[in-house]
Every structure is written in structure tokens, then in C-alpha cells.
Amino acid sequence: MKLLYNKYKSMVEAELKEFFLKKRMESKLLSPELHDAVCRAEEFTLRGGKRIRAVLAIIGYLAAGGNNLKEITRFSIAFELMHSFFLIHDDIIDNDLIRRGGPSLHASYYRKYDKRTSESLAIIVGDLISAFSFEPVLESRFDLKIKQKALNQILDVIKKTILGQMLDIVSISRDVNEAYIGKIHYFKTARYTISGPLIIGAEIAGANKKLIDQLEEFGKRIGKAFQLQDDILGIFGDENKLGKPVGSDIIEGKKTLLVIKAESEYINKRLGKDISKGEIEKIRKIIIDSGSLVYSETIMKKLILEAKEILLQMDIRDKEKKFLSYLIDYLEKRRT
């Protein structure tokens, strides 16, 4: 299954390369400044990433009986472009300088411009990639009615992801509870990363209501588990593998479930501040000793178990069922 994942991932990346090549050619004719921006966006997009959203759109399509792999792959890069757009704006908002093992988009401008100009340029490069993301949908050869529906759904995913972002930003300057965090996880991760792409792919292939509901419930659980895993790796993971500094959630002041369940004054005081390696060690110890790590891990396991149940009941082809099952295994074992 890893082979299959890599196959789809390579296909998605080939489409992305073709897309950006076209954009580079177009932009070169218009202005060197735009060409430079497109090159940065291309490098940023192709530098890394699991392509999970695009691959899941493909899987959703195939699971629902679709058979035009080439066309759905061309379509699927919309999700990767959308993801680049969100990451670019996210990194400005979170003041993250590193992403996918290299500079974030605004940081890539630092050598040439001051901080403010770099951030300004990155805001509009994000806007540009956001506009780009509609093109693979409009250009795809699916039926016009299907494309219209897909566009509406993509807009819905974008709006809900923005809601998740908003809740996330606001959470830094207020008290949050577990339900609030659950909402962020649903909008910012579950729907955006898992159920959104799966369902949109499936709808293109004309999936029935039952399958759509199952994919939604499956995605909700996998997405939330994925986010909990992400939060855990953000504090307990290996910096070299993560592509970003360990503890950056704490430095950004993010109130993860790990943090709020630890109920630690020591940690709360450090939210939003720079922390030393020693402090990270101490924070890790508190999260373990308070039982907060086990709490998050237990929820994660429950969500994964439920997702497995839902998957079992899905009436889809064996190949895609195995693939989604592989995704769960991967999620359970991932370290980056």
C-alpha cells in the first residue's frame, strides 16, 4: 500500500510541476516580479508535503467507482494549491520562519526585503495561490454540473477551514475548553485534510448519500486523531524529522488539548514565549506526569478504533478499503 500511496503522490507531484511550469511561462511574459513570486510559490509547494489531501481526493473518487485516474489527479492538485495558500498565510500569522525543512514563504523574502515588506508580499502571494487553486477545477474535463458542485464544496471547505483558523487565533487570548479545541480540530484538520477531499472526490464519481456520510464520519475521526498526533509530535517528536522546531506550539501560545489537560501553571506561563531546551524537557515531564499525554493518546486510540469500524462497513472496492486502512496504520505509526 505504501507503494500505491507513493504512486499517487508521484502522479500528483508531476501534475503540480506541470501546473507551475505553465504558470512560470505565463508570469515571465507579464513581469519579472510576478515570475519571481511564482518561482517561490513553486519551490515552496514542491519542497515537501505528504500530498495527503490530493491523494485522498483521488481515493474518494476511486472508492466511489470513478475510473478516470488521469483526470481526477489533475483535479486533485487544487487541494495542494489550497494547502500552500493556507500555509503561506498561516506562517505569517504564526510568525513561523521554517516550513517543510526550509524557509516559510515570507521568510524567503527576508534576504531581499525588510520584515514588513516580506510579509506583505507573502500575503498577496498567498492570495495568488488561492486564485490558482480554482484553475485545476475549472480546467478539468468533468461535466460542468459536477464541476459547479465541486467548486461549491471546495468553497465550503475553504470557509470552514478559515473558521477553524479564526477559532485557533482567538484561542490564544482567551480560555478554551475541550469542546472548543474539538471544534478547531474538526474545521481546521478533519474536514480540511480528510473528509473534505475524500467527499469531494467521491461526489465527482457520483457517490450515494450513505457512502458520503460514512466518509464524513470516517474523516472526522481520522482528522481529529491526526491533529492530536500532530500536537503530541510537536512536543515529543524529533526536531530533525519534523521540519520545524519542537515546542513551537508552546512558543506560539497554542492551547492544545495536551496543554489544557496538564492544567499546569508552569506551562501556562510559558505559552507565547520563547523556551529553552531545558524548559521543553520540563514541559514534557509535566504533560506525562499529569496524565495529559495518556489522555490525548486514549482519545486518539478511540477515534482510530471507531474509524476502523466505519471503514469495515463501507461498501467500496477492496483496493481503496485497503488503502484507507493503510492510512490508519500510517497514522498510528507516524513520527513526523
Add this chain to the structure above:
Amino acid sequence: MKLLYNKYKSMVEAELKEFFLKKRMESKLLSPELHDAVCRAEEFTLRGGKRIRAVLAIIGYLAAGGNNLKEITRFSIAFELMHSFFLIHDDIIDNDLIRRGGPSLHASYYRKYDKRTSESLAIIVGDLISAFSFEPVLESRFDLKIKQKALNQILDVIKKTILGQMLDIVSISRDVNEAYIGKIHYFKTARYTISGPLIIGAEIAGANKKLIDQLEEFGKRIGKAFQLQDDILGIFGDENKLGKPVGSDIIEGKKTLLVIKAESEYINKRLGKDISKGEIEKIRKIIIDSGSLVYSETIMKKLILEAKEILLQMDIRDKEKKFLSYLIDYLEKRRT
């Protein structure tokens, strides 16, 4: 004709109100934070603005023989939503606190959050309105093929406007010449404000190639003249009528044609810095004495004359011809 303009403007505003009412209802069900953001975006969008883009989309449609005024009006608000999105991001980039006689969107958050959080929220509220702007297009009842074409053209307008923005931002930290400024005016104003909406409206009504080309050439000239006028009013206008401080272009470091043609070390040294009322007086005097004001005014007049010629040759209904002619008169006389 002013009556007709006001009639279309009111129709556009009624549609905008209906759109935002729906969005408020939807957002209220999802989260108070999103509802708050939608209310801010609504207030910001409805507070002021000439609705010129929406009105021109209507005019382009009618000029090309379209006869579904209700439907094109519903469609046209896409341009006003897009404009709100650009203004929101623009104000963050330019650090403008005032817009349309009230706080810019990020400044509206200042009472509740710190500067950074306010700007972060405004970045994503802008992204949200950008997503909103596709909805009136998708929801309109025009033929699917026409909608697909319109979407492609709207994306093209967005991308070119972003290019104009990019050139604008970059211009602050480098030398620019008249040609470079002309490019900014074309992408950031002419196409975005005039020819884009006109042409998209006309294409929806099935305009022929000749009319499209004429509208493009007309819009190019009117748009550039409009921008030159804007630059002049930005320094010589009446602060109370403008809705923003006189001299803000200088404070933001914008290299307008007025500034570069004055070739004044005194002005160049003040670009990007706060300036006093006395300094504005001195700057005005230099721009007049150097002949730079007359230079810009002369180009403006030439552009307007050419636009009138093109308009004369257009084979469109009398009513819309008169309307576009009225627009030129308005442009020549406007003081805000």
C-alpha cells in the same frame, strides 16, 4: 444619468445586504467568532464605496444587449466582495487605519486584540470574503458555460490585480520609471476597476470581439486617468471628503507619477515617513512648481479624450453610451 447610477448602485447594495444577511444567519449557526467576523466584513463592505465595479459589470452586460437586470445585479456583487477582500489585505499591507471614513478591518479589531492578532484576523477575514466573492457567480442562473467563462475571467482579474499590488509593494524599495507606474495603473486600476467588470458583464451577454476590444481600450484609458486623478486628490484633495488623510501616499512611500516627475530630493526624503501639515503644503508647492501636476493632468486629459473617441465608435445602445459618457464627466469633476 446620476439618477441611473444611483439606481444601479442601490440595486447592488440591496443585493449585498441580502447576501450578508444570509451569511450572518449561516455563520451564527456555526460559531460566534465567525458571526462576529461576518458582521465586521458586512459593516466594512456596506459602509461606503461607489460600487463602480458592480455598476460597470451591469453596464457592460446591458451595453452588449443583455436583458436580465435582476440576474446581472446578483452576479455583480462578486466584484464588490472581491473589492472588500483586496481592500482588507491592502490596508494591512499599507498599515492604513482608516478606510471609507471608518476603521480599516484590521483596525476594527484593535479594541479587542493586540496589533498582531488584529492583523492576523484581518488576513483571514480577507480570505473569507475572497471565498465569498465566488458565490454570487456560482449561484447566478446564467448558463453553466457562461459561468465557467466568467469564473475564469474573474480569476484572471484577481491574478492581474495581485500583480499590480506586487509591483506597487516592490516599488517602495526600488527606483521606478513612468513605464513601471503605467503597468501598476493598468493592472491595479484599469483592468481591475474598469475594463475587467465591463468586459465580464459584456461577455455574459454574448458580446462580439470588436465590442470587447473597444471596452478594453476604453477601460484602459479611463482606469489610468482614474488612478492619476486619485493620486492628485491624495495630495491636493479635501481630507474630509476623501475619507483618509491627505498625503497618505507619501507617508506610505508610494512612488506616484506626481512624485517621480517632481524629481525633488525634498519629497523623496519624506517618502515613507510621517509628514506634518506644513510639509504637505511644501510638497504641494514643489509638485506644482516643478510642472509635475500639469504633467499628470495633461496625460489624464489625453486619456479621457481618447476614451471619448473610443466610446463614440462603440455600437451599443444609447442609454449605456450616455452612461459611460456620464462616467467620464464624473471622472473629470470628482473631488473625492
